[in-house]
Amino acid sequence: MLRKERLFTPGPVPLPPQVIKALGQQIIHHRTPEFTQIFLSVREKLQKMLKTDKDVLIFSSSGTGAMEASAINFFKKNDTVLVINAGKFGQRWKEIAEKYELKVIDYEIEWGKTYDKDMLIEIVGKFPEIKGIFVQHSETSTTTLHDINFLAKISKKLDDCLLVVDGITSVGVYEVYPDEIGIDVLVTGSQKALMLPPGLSVLWFSEKAKERLKSSNIPKYYFDVQKEAKKQKDGQTAYTPPINLIIGLNESLNLILDEGLPELAKRHEIMAKATREAMKALGLTLLSESPSNSATGVYTPEGINADEFRKILLNIGFRVAGGQDHLKGKIFRVAHMGYFDFMDMIQVIAGIEMALDKIGYNIELGTGVKKAQEIFIKNL
Amino acid sequence: MLRKERLFTPGPVPLPPQVIKALGQQIIHHRTPEFTQIFLSVREKLQKMLKTDKDVLIFSSSGTGAMEASAINFFKKNDTVLVINAGKFGQRWKEIAEKYELKVIDYEIEWGKTYDKDMLIEIVGKFPEIKGIFVQHSETSTTTLHDINFLAKISKKLDDCLLVVDGITSVGVYEVYPDEIGIDVLVTGSQKALMLPPGLSVLWFSEKAKERLKSSNIPKYYFDVQKEAKKQKDGQTAYTPPINLIIGLNESLNLILDEGLPELAKRHEIMAKATREAMKALGLTLLSESPSNSATGVYTPEGINADEFRKILLNIGFRVAGGQDHLKGKIFRVAHMGYFDFMDMIQVIAGIEMALDKIGYNIELGTGVKKAQEIFIKNL
Numbered sequence: 001m002l003r004k005e006r007l008f009t010p011g012p013v014p015l016p017p018q019v020i021k022a023l024g025q026q027i028i029h030h031r032t033p034e035f036t037q038i039f040l041s042v043r044e045k046l047q048k049m050l051k052t053d054k055d056v057l058i059f060s061s062s063g064t065g066a067m068e069a070s071a072i073n074f075f076k077k078n079d080t081v082l083v084i085n086a087g088k089f090g091q092r093w094k095e096i097a098e099k100y101e102l103k104v105i106d107y108e109i110e111w112g113k114t115y116d117k118d119m120l121i122e123i124v125g126k127f128p129e130i131k132g133i134f135v136q137h138s139e140t141s142t143t144t145l146h147d148i149n150f151l152a153k154i155s156k157k158l159d160d161c162l163l164v165v166d167g168i169t170s171v172g173v174y175e176v177y178p179d180e181i182g183i184d185v186l187v188t189g190s191q192k193a194l195m196l197p198p199g200l201s202v203l204w205f206s207e208k209a210k211e212r213l214k215s216s217n218i219p220k221y222y223f224d225v226q227k228e229a230k231k232q233k234d235g236q237t238a239y240t241p242p243i244n245l246i247i248g249l250n251e252s253l254n255l256i257l258d259e260g261l262p263e264l265a266k267r268h269e270i271m272a273k274a275t276r277e278a279m280k281a282l283g284l285t286l287l288s289e290s291p292s293n294s295a296t297g298v299y300t301p302e303g304i305n306a307d308e309f310r311k312i313l314l315n316i317g318f319r320v321a322g323g324q325d326h327l328k329g330k331i332f333r334v335a336h337m338g339y340f341d342f343m344d345m346i347q348v349i350a351g352i353e354m355a356l357d358k359i360g361y362n363i364e365l366g367t368g369v370k371k372a373q374e375i376f377i378k379n380l
Numbered sequence: 381m382l383r384k385e386r387l388f389t390p391g392p393v394p395l396p397p398q399v400i401k402a403l404g405q406q407i408i409h410h411r412t413p414e415f416t417q418i419f420l421s422v423r424e425k426l427q428k429m430l431k432t433d434k435d436v437l438i439f440s441s442s443g444t445g446a447m448e449a450s451a452i453n454f455f456k457k458n459d460t461v462l463v464i465n466a467g468k469f470g471q472r473w474k475e476i477a478e479k480y481e482l483k484v485i486d487y488e489i490e491w492g493k494t495y496d497k498d499m500l501i502e503i504v505g506k507f508p509e510i511k512g513i514f515v516q517h518s519e520t521s522t523t524t525l526h527d528i529n530f531l532a533k534i535s536k537k538l539d540d541c542l543l544v545v546d547g548i549t550s551v552g553v554y555e556v557y558p559d560e561i562g563i564d565v566l567v568t569g570s571q572k573a574l575m576l577p578p579g580l581s582v583l584w585f586s587e588k589a590k591e592r593l594k595s596s597n598i599p600k601y602y603f604d605v606q607k608e609a610k611k612q613k614d615g616q617t618a619y620t621p622p623i624n625l626i627i628g629l630n631e632s633l634n635l636i637l638d639e640g641l642p643e644l645a646k647r648h649e650i651m652a653k654a655t656r657e658a659m660k661a662l663g664l665t666l667l668s669e670s671p672s673n674s675a676t677g678v679y680t681p682e683g684i685n686a687d688e689f690r691k692i693l694l695n696i697g698f699r700v701a702g703g704q705d706h707l708k709g710k711i712f713r714v715a716h717m718g719y720f721d722f723m724d725m726i727q728v729i730a731g732i733e734m735a736l737d738k739i740g741y742n743i744e745l746g747t748g749v750k751k752a753q754e755i756f757i758k759n760l
Contacts, residue, residue, distance in 0.1 A: 012407045012623065023624065024404015027392045027577050029699060060579050061602065062440045064619040068602045099601045191620060197407050199440050199579045199622035221479045222441065222448045222603070239444040240571060242579035243392065244403065319409055 005314070008348050009321040010140050010169060010295035012191040012198060013338040018251040019195055023244050030243050036235035042246055043232065045253035049261065050186070050204055051177040057228045058249075059201045060242040063168045063189025066201035068096055069223035070134075070164050070185045074205070074212040077101040079131040082123060084115050084151075088141035088324045089166060093134040100218050105130070111142045111327060112297070114290040117150060124154055132162045137170035141324045143297035143333055144288040145170075152182030162209050168192055169294040171202075172256060173337050175265045184209040190245055193294065195252040195338045200245040255339075266379075268293040271336040271345050274375040278349045278368030282356065287323075287331050294337040297323070299330060301361050306332050313355040318348050342376040385694070388728050389701040390520050390549060390675035392571040392578060393718040398631040399575055403624050410623050416615035422626055423612065425633035429641065430566070430584055431557040437583045437608045438629075440622040443548045443569025446581035448476055449603035450514075450544050450565045454585070454592040457481040459511040462503060464495050464531075468521035468704045469546060473514040480598050485510070491522045491707060492677070494670040497530060504534055512542045517550035521704045523677035523713055524668040525550075532562030542589050548572055549674040551582075552636060553717050555645045564589040570625055573674065575632040575718045580625040635719075646759075648673040651716040651725050654755040658729045658748030662736065667703075667711050674717040677703075679710060681741050686712050693735040698728050722756040 007014050015023070028035055039058075046056040059065055071093075075081065081102045083094045086109035097104045105127055109115055124130060133155050137148050148165055155163040162184035167176050171186070172193025178186045183206065190200035203225065213226050227238045256264060272293035276286060279298045287297030300306040307322050307329050323331040334352070336345055349368045356363055387394050395403070408415055419438075426436040439445055451473075455461065461482045463474045466489035477484045485507055489495055504510060513535050517528050528545055535543040542564035547556050551566070552573025558566045563586065570580035583605065593606050607618045636644060652673035656666055659678045667677030680686040687702050687709050703711040714732070716725055729748045736743055 007407070007409060009409050011620070012409060015407050020404055020406060024400055026400060027387070027395050027571070029387060029389050029392060030578075031701075032699075060440070060442045061445070062620040062622075065441070065602045096601050099599050101599070189620070191407070191623075197622065197624040198410075198620040199625060219479050219481070221476050222445045240391070240442040240569070240578040242442075242577065243571075244577040245579060319412075321411075 003315065003317050006318050006348070008318055008335050010143070010192070010333055010335040010337060011189075013193070013195060013335055015197070016195055016252065016255055016339045018255065019248045022248045022251045023197070025244070025247070027243060030241055031236070035243065038250055039232075039241070039246060040235040042250050042253060045250070045257060046202060048257055049172070049253060052179050052204065054179070054207070055205060055229050055232070057203045057225065057232055058237070058241065058246065059203065059223065059228070060199065060239070061201050061223075062198055063166075063187065063201050064092065065223060066187035066189065066203045067092065067166060069203055069220075069225060070187055071096045071100050071102065072218040072220045072223060073216055073225040074162055074164070074185055074209050075100075075102055075132060076215060076217050078103055080105065080127060080129045081132040081134055082107060082127070082130050084133070084135040084146060085109060086114060086142060086144060086146070087111050087136065087139040089136045089139055089168070093166065097134065112144060112287045112289060114144055114146050120154060124158065128159060130158055130161050132164055134164045136166045136168075137176065138167075138173065138292035138294050140169045140295065142288055143292050143295045145290050145292040148183065149181055155184070156182060162212065169292065169337060173265070173268045173294045175261045178204055178206065190249065193338045194249060195255070196245055196248045200242045200249065267341070268336065270375065270379050271340060271342065272296060274342070274345055274372035275334060275336055275349065277375060278372045281371040282353065282363050282368045287327070295333050295335045297331050297333045300332065304359055304361060305329050309355055309359055312358050313351055316351045316354055318351045320348075346372055346376070383695065383697050386698050386728070388698055388715050390523070390572070390713055390715040390717060391569070393573070393575060393715055395577070396575055396632065396635055396719045398635065399628045402628045402631045403577070405624070405627070407623060410621055411616070415623065418630055419612075419621070419626060420615040422630050422633060425630070425637060426582060428637055429552070429633060432559050432584065434559070434587065435585060435609050435612070437605065437612055438617070438621065438626065439581045439583065439603065439608070440579065440619065441581050441603075442578055443546075443567060443581050444472065445603060446567035446569065446583045447472065447546060449583055449600075449605060450567055451476045451480050451482065452598040452600045452603060453596055453605040454542055454544070454565055454589050455480070455482055455512060456595060456597050458483055460485065460507060460509045461512040461514055462487060462507070462510050464513070464515040464526060465489060466494060466522060466524060466526070467491050467516065467519040469516045469519055469548070473546065477514065492524060492667045492669060494524055494526050500534060504538060508539060510538055510541050512544055514544045516546040516548075517556065518547075518553065518672040518674045520549045520675065522668055523672050523675045525670050525672040528563065529561055535564070536562060542592065549672065549717060553645070553648045553674045555641045558584055558586065570629065573718045574629060575635070576625055576628045580622045580629065647721070648716065650755065650759050651720060651722065652676060654722070654725055654752035655714060655716055655729065657755060658752045661751040662733065662743050662748045667707070675713050675715040677711050677713045680712065684739055684741060685709050689735055689739055692738050693731055696731045696734055698731045700728075726752055726756070
């Protein structure tokens with residue numbers, strides 16, 4: 001019997017038909033007025049999405065490339081930086097910073113939790129020399145949201161500190177307006193809420209961060225922000241750009257801007273809430289104490305291996321993600337980021353119920369679906 | 381009236397329909413057995429293409445990213461390296477090497493020429509401490525081929541030297557078998573003879589190069605060859621891979637392997653020869669004294685601005701490339717690399733004749749076409 005595979009992983013996420021169509025086209029040359037016009041239009045749309053008039057750069061790399069670019073362009077060797085390390089991607093900030101000889105204050109946090117404000121104030125009080133705070137806005141591995149508004153306030157109180165935000169699973173999910181919030185460096189990647197295949201990353205930076213570019217003494221070539229900023233201003237790139245992803249991005253940004261950021265953020269909020277409430281109604285426990293609207297992490301019931309559960313769910317028709325590192329086999333993660341609407345979530349919730357039933361967990365079928373329906377109906 | 385635009389630039393090059401189809405598909409997740417299988421199959425096909433059983437890594441970057449990876453993974457700060465600097469991309473080797481604090485012996489060569497063997501022997505005799513020779517197999521900016529077989533011999537005679545080859549416009553054009561030739565590091569990019577959009581790069585390395593990985597003291601994170609080699613062996617990548625380009629690469633490698641490397645190399649040789657002979661028959665002068673089979677650089681006649689000429693040619697239906705830096709306005713470059721056959725070249729040669737006529741250069745129409753026809757007919 002036909003069984004479709006529906007992708008509900010927190011990246012890559014399904015591509016909208018407009019994007020698929022744009023990607024499945026003959027290539028065009030990038031050193032042409034035609035491409036320059038698309039590129040400038042894409043940058044302008046990125047600026048609209050971020051409500052900013054500052055530089056937004058595009059790199060041909062995965063999101064990790066843009067994370068690396070943040071560390072090597074805006075800091076000097078031996079700069080002290082604070083890493084909010086609350087998951088797989090917090091660890092990545094730490095690894096990158098250490099690799100390039102930044103002095104890392106590693107604020108390690110139990111996976112599924114966010115930072116403690118008092119503790120943060122204490123750390124910052126102890127180390128006034130902090131030159132940067134590295135954080136995930138949404139930590140994908142634990143589906144946790146970190147309050148970046150508070151971090152921005154703290155960062156501003158320091159003598160000379162940049163707030164560096166990995167927005168890989170928050171840009172396109174939340175209203176992330178870096179100027180208003182007080183972010184200094186913001187990165188994101190294509191295969192998340194930008195609804196594209198992986199291979200394109202985005203880096204935004206503030207005026208304050210721009211000042212740092214001159215004094216950075218970490219060698220860089222491929223990820224050279226100054227060089228790219230100079231080129232991209234005029235609609236070109238220092239090295240060959242990911243042409244077809246940029247053309248696809250033009251389409252996905254049209255979708256994002258047509259929906260409007262407030263509406264888009266509300267949709268994600270409602271889908272996330274419905275998913276969380278449905279899971280709770282089924283007696284399941286959420287992974288995160290500060291859940292993100294991009295994906296929901298859920299513990300499988302005692303005695304049920306999450307990876308076994310995911311296999312059954314896949315067989316029914318849904319691919320969700322598992323847990324990483326010590327969470328492997330204990331949790332599953334359902335995305336609601338990007339090209340999803342209410343009824344997509346109803347569908348996956350129904351599938352989760354059926355997989356739970358199939359694996360022998362005693363539930364009343366429809367309990368989660370009903371909870372989600374109630375929430376969605378209020379918002380129709 | 382309908383005027384199609386045909387792409388004859390030395391990258392990007394036209395995508396075969398099979399690749400376009402593969403790119404215009406819904407995304408699949410990369411942490412799946414399905415993707416792992418494709419990825420391992422692609423790596424195996426890359427190995428077949430290169431006639432090797434050694435590691436072939438894939439990065440999510442433009443070709444420049446893989447060039448950077450070559451410099452930062454296989455060398456130590458202050459290592460002396462010789463750069464064969466005969467064009468835009470030779471300059472890039474130099475810039476990258478210097479950026480990461482390698483000591484560069486800059487063997488600068490007039491654009492359009494290749495290195496002098498005696499001069500090379502002299503340089504190498506003077507600097508026995510050379511730890512690497514960086515070269516373009518095919519220097520795209522000047523459409524020049526550098527003899528890498530001779531360089532491999534010279535490299536082997538040195539105490540501890542790696543031959544690092546930018547094969548960005550030679551892999552998929554020539555039979556580039558790095559083990560046989562004696563290359564130590566070979567890089568290529570997706571948007572050239574691999575017939576894909578830009579955004580994927582390839583790096584191959586020898587056993588001798590592998591030894592160097594341990595002692596390299598240049599910091600690296602995104603382009604970490606050791607980390608990638610470990611992951612890619614099992615069909616995964618350290619960071620999110622360019623999923624749809626890898627799926628496209630699977631298709632283009634099928635095309636390459638189905639044609640067979642000797643046949644493919646012969647096709648490129650004949651197309652290149654026909655193009656060069658046609659240009660000469662029209663009284664035009666070739667840019668390169670050692671022309672590459674990937675593209676042909678041609679001087680426009682005295683008094684005719686090449687960029688004006690290219691505009692006319694574009695209006696007729698063909699996009700060719702211009703000259704870079706001091707060659708701007710003086711030359712045009714026609715690609716015959718990738719998804720081109722004999723009749724494609726006949727078409728562009730006819731177009732070039734018509735554009736020459738249109739701009740006021742006195743030729744007998746059909747002279748170049750006839751020359752090419754004769755050469756092609758011999759090879760049918």
